[in-house]
Amino acid sequence: MYLRPDEVARVLEKAGFEMDAVTPKTYGYRRGDSYVYVNREARLGRTALVIHPTLKEKSHSFAEPANEVKTCEHYVQFPVYLVGDGQDHYGIPHGFSSRAALERYLESVFD
Numbered sequence: 001m002y003l004r005p006d007e008v009a010r011v012l013e014k015a016g017f018e019m020d021a022v023t024p025k026t027y028g029y030r031r032g033d034s035y036v037y038v039n040r041e042a043r044l045g046r047t048a049l050v051i052h053p054t055l056k057e058k059s060h061s062f063a064e065p066a067n068e069v070k071t072c073e074h075y076v077q078f079p080v081y082l083v084g085d086g087q088d089h090y091g092i093p094h095g096f097s098s099r100a101a102l103e104r105y106l107e108s109v110f111d
Helices: 005-014 053-060 099-110
Strands: 018-022 026-031 034-039 049-051 070-072 089-094
Touching: 005 018, 005 026, 005 034, 005 099, 034 070, 034 089, 049 053, 053 089, 053 099
Parallel strands: none
Antiparallel strands: 018 026, 026 034, 034 049, 049 089, 070 089
């Protein structure tokens, strides 16, 4: 079982991220120069945290992504996904099975 989007949001806030965007599909969080999205549509939490694509390699040492990419028109802080006809933005989705695992990940990737 993965953390639900609302649980991921609480861990982000505890870790010093501040919500600065809310859409029907996402919460956007910023801390310094770092930006992440919470995928509100991730009912089971498997793709609840979406990180910037430039963090993919660094992140890989600490957690396996749930999928290669997650696209959404609401990820406006991330680059446009140039595959296909759409103009959606994309990031790398992750799911975490515990708050402690997510906290360790955030400390490793964003500190």
